[in-house]
Every structure is written in C-alpha cells, then in structure tokens.
Amino acid sequence: MQEHIFDIAIVGGGASGIFSAIHLPKNLSKIILEKTNKIGTKVLLSGWERCNVSNMYIEDEKDYVGENKKILLSLFHHFSQYDMIHWLEKEGIKTHTEDNGRILLDSGKSEEIVKLFEKKIQENDAILKTNFSVNDIEKKDDTFIILWENWEKICAREVIIATGGKSFAQIGTDWWGYNFAKKFGIEIVEPYKGLCGITTKEDFSSLSWISCLVECNIYDKEKTFFKEKWNMLFTHFWISWPLIFHIVLKIGEYIRNKGITYENEIPYIKENIDVKLIFSWDNIPKKILNFPLFDKEKNEIILKINDFRSWKEAKVTGGGVKLNELSKNFESKKVSGLYFIGEVLDITGKSGGFNLQLAWSEAHTLAKSFFE
Template sequence: MYDIVIIGGGAAGLFCSLSAPKNLRKIILEKNSSLGKKVILSGGERCNVTNIDITPEDDYFGENIKAIHSLLSKFSNYDMIDWVEKHGITTCVEDRGRVILESGKSKDLLDLLVRESTKNGTEIRTRFDITKIEKTNDIFRVHGNDGSIVEGKNLIIATGGKSFSQVGTDGFGYMIAKQFGIEIVDPYRGLCGMVTKEDLSGLSGSTLDLTLSLFDGKKLLYDEKGSFLFTHTGLSGPIVFNAVIAVGEHLRKLGIKESQQKSYFNENITIKLTFNEESMTKKVKSFFELDETKNEVIFHLSDLKSWEEAKVTGGGIKLSELTNVFESKKIEHLYFIGEVLDLTGKTGGFNLQQAWATGYVCGKGFGEN
C-alpha cells in the first residue's frame, strides 16, 4: 500500500514526488519506457526550464488566470532557477526571456529530477500501461495491463494533455476526470502552426520578425511582435504558436466545438501581418507587392495543424473543481497537476513553470496535512 501514487513521470509528476514528505511511501507509474520525454524535447533538447519574465495575464490562458498569481507566490520562476542552480546546473537567459540550461543538454535536468525523486524515497515503474482505476473504501486501485494492481491512499494524475502523442500523451487524465464526475474545459490544440486559405508556399522557409494580429471579424483577439516563419501550408513560429492558444480560448468562450472550428475559421478568423523595414525583404516585397505605402497583408485562417503537431493542450480540468493543493473537491485524495489542468502558457518555458509549480504545491501539501 502506497501513501501516494503518481500517474505520469513528466515534469509535474517528478517534481511532486521530490517535493512530498520523504517518510510517505510514493510511486510513479509511467507508461513509457523512460521518464520525462517532454522535458528532454523542451527547448530543442536544451530544456527551456522556465521564463525570467512572467506576467500571468499576458502569458497564460484559462478560465482562472488569477490562480497563477497564487501559484507563483508559492513556487516562482526564480525559485525554480535557484533550485536547479543549487543542484549544480547552470542556466542562462536567451531571447524572449527563455531560461535554458547552459550545458545545452535537457538530460542533465532530467537526470537530476529522477535522482532527487528516488533520493526522496520514490519508487518508479515504467512501461506500466493502465487498464482501469477504481476507488473502493477510500483506497485507489490502479490496474496494469500485466495484471498487477497498485493500491494507494492518494492518487495524483500528472499525465499531460492529449496533443503531441510522441511523448505518450493521449488524454488519459481527462478520461479519469470524467469517470469521477469532475468537470473539464474541452481540450483544444495549442502551440502549433496555422493553415491559411492563401497559398504561401512561395515564401516557405522565410523567417522574419514582424507583428501578427489575429481578428474575429473586426474584434482583435491577439497581437504580438516576434519571430515568424512561412511554411508550405501557412504560418509558424513562436508568435503563431501563441496566437493558436488565443484563438482556442476565444472559441471556448463562444462555445464552439472542435467539429465546428474549421467552418468558423473559414468564415470569421483573419490574420494580419505588419512588416517593418527589416522584415520587408526583396522576396517578401515582391510576393505581396509591398512598398512604402503598403506594409500589411491579411490572410484567412483555414485550419490549425494537427493534434500530433500541437506542443501543448489548452483547456483541461477546471481549477474551480480543485482545492489550492489541486485536490478534487468532489473526490477526496484525488489530485490533478501539470498540463492536464486548464492553465496553459505561451511558448517560452511558461508551461514547464506551471508543471514545476503545481507539482511542488501538491507535493508540499502532504506535509502540511
């Protein structure tokens, strides 16, 4: 019998396990053959640990953005940087405030997380594919496809979202929430490219710094200046990835389901690009027929890139369903942390920071109890 069973060995699950009291018996159940696949891939495998400059209202999306203020007061981006450097790993700050490992090796941080987790008394089981979870007489029973059963007094869901399945995510956490009657915000794709009605393949591969503005009719939904990339099917780059979350949040508020999105995009959503002197290259000028009097172009959004390409999932478990240590208000001793929550950040280390912080607060909460 375990005191704490954590499903998911990513950033949130690992940080929760190393933050919980050492005297409690803990286990991480991970379906992949190794832990922290998304940690490894973060920042182009250089690990974008966090961001040096976080403004919750600007950098996060969800129904309850105010929650990030409380979360960061308990474990901030600076706390994470201090924790990493205290353990001998040096960080540096790059463009857009991204905090990166100076070694350029994500594995350095993952090895540290696993080492500190096991040092804190956590058992780890990989290749554990779950077939069923049930709660009987205040005990959670987690069934594996090998016939084994893991029992625990507390169950923590840290399984990530449903996008970017190459790291093992499949929406499992949402299924558990629904099983126990916990409300979720319908998941949507985040941090992926956009497909336009217009053929932009002639500019494919062109990287520029410019301003992107996203509109629903005449209503401005999102506006950001930064790095941008034309692709053979449309638009990509950091400011496009962020705009995708903004449009996902907009459609959520309108109550538009995923099956209706493409039709809504085609009829309503436009993208305006404003070029500055540096970004108005000869190739761009010629393609769009730009000059001193015309430095803007407008495209029509046709679709978003696939769930497979989306780096994060927006939506998720409603924070109003959880306590301040992320325990379900309906089901005692059931917790949700990390990307499975309805608290999604922009690209640039914001989502990993959410994972570290929710894992920390949840883990430390067991000591307070």
C-alpha cells in the first residue's frame, strides 16, 4: 500500500508550532506532532498563568540576545504586537497592558488562548497527534521520514522544527532540536540559560525578600558590557526577578561571543565578571543602608556570581540554530524543506512577553511564505 505523505509535519505543539499550523494554507495537509499529552504548556504557564502574550514596547534589539538580531526589524514589521492584539480581538479575546508594557489577557486565564488554538487547528484542517515524541528524522529523496518512540513513522514533504529550548525541561523540552540540527550539519550557538536567578558568593539572607529598582552594570574586569535599570529581589540564597533574569541572558550572550563553551562558562564568570548594583537614594530600603557590603559613598553593592540557577528554573534558552543558516522564511539553506522556528533558534528575549511575540512573529512569517 502506498504510504501517505503529508505536505507539512510540525514537530512541537508549543507557541510557534501551533501558530504556524493555524496560519499555513488550508489546502496543504499538515500534522502537528507533540511529545506530551497537550499543546501550549509554556503558553499556559506564561504571565503566572494569565498569559503574557506580548509586550507593548518591543522596539529594538536591546531586548533580545543572539548573533543575528537584525532580522527582528523585518519580523516585527511583518507581524507585530499590534497584529497579535488585533488577531486575538478578532477571535474574541481581549487584552490589556500592565506594568513594563506587558500585554495580558483580560480574562486572566491562559486556557482561553489555548482553547482558541485548539479550535483554529481544527478549522485549518491540521491534524494534532499528542504523546508523539519524535526520535529521529531522515531525508530520502524529497521526503522526510519521521520516526517516533515506538518506531512507527510519518512521512512529509516539508518539516518544521518547533521543539523549543532546553529550559524548564520538567514539561517536556530538551536538547532534541539542537542535536537534530547538528545531525544535518546545521550550525548552532551552544545553548545557555536565560531568565533564571543567580546564586552569589555573598550571603544576602539579611536582605531576604527585599525588592527594589536598581541600576545594574555588568563588567568583565574593568570594562562594562551591559547596563540596565529594572526591579530585582533578594532572597536567602540567590537574587532574582526581571533585572537578574535579563542579566543571565546577557552574560550568556557575552560569554558565547567570546567563544567560551558551556563547560568553561562558570569558571570564567567567577574569575572575571562582576555585577554592580547601584541604588537610587529616593527608594533605597533601610536594610540595604545597613548591609555590610553596601558602599555608602557610591551607593552601590558589588557582587560576585557563584552560579546560575538550574536549567529546570531557567524560563528560556539562549543560543540555538544560527540564523545565518536559514533563509528569510526560516528554511535551512543546507536542507531544503526543513524549517526551524521558536526558541530553538539563536534569538531570545527578556522577560515580559518578548519571547511569545517572537514565536508568533516567526511562525506567522513562515506560514505566510507558503502562500507565495
């Protein structure tokens, strides 16, 4: 019997995989292969389960890390945060903007958007197969043969890899997408953690649960390579919150740009990188004024990084498939018919809706290219 060949198979039913499936041409046969028993788990978790769907102030490259950030301009020009808001509104989902430009659902319930996705998948005649963990993919002539755990197979003319990053692995993500790209000779930037806390050499337990607005300078020996003012939180064992989450990404990017591998990352950081926290006089908490490491003249604390929190806590992954390996519609230049989108790519945003918007914009760009 002749084997059925799908026009397109999408590996990964997360933000980018789903959004591409619902925007691809209806007349193409398509299947989403998702490892876990449901789609959009990270979308559900975003914004403390209120779905932080995008950000109002996405405007330039400083909010993202990665080697080829210049593509952001055309990506957001093609499908911006305003396009996402309008698309949701057209589908009956209202949003509003909160602090730092975060766009959230009015309902305060992420399930609302996942239910919409389920409906749109059906409407666009995409087949969804859950509990389907892709083990390997081979290419024979112009057909991809997708093998899964039980060694059954699915064939497709084109394949979209939307398997996400390695972070937050407890919900099903791992190294698969990166290893698969390497197998096809596609270069990647070695993945690094993003949006997690930092453990420090100093004991901050006396400042535990103090949060404040701080200007942070990160420097390598004497040279500052990143500055930002945002909120942070001291806890017993580590420091956290959006400013610190962003610092972890920025240090990861800096380290990879220097050609330092994951293995040597922490030793290099311990030896060379320091973080200066500069407080503003008008909002400085009293306990900080009495903290032994607080420099009263400069109004600052210099802290030494001990480590980053685990991959399980990291909300995103930096690094991934290099963008110069792909054409404008995310097709591999080396393997025709093979596409990569989402967090598996070497472009990652800071906390606050920047990553989901990136996933929507990439998925939409790719899907629309099938109409050309």
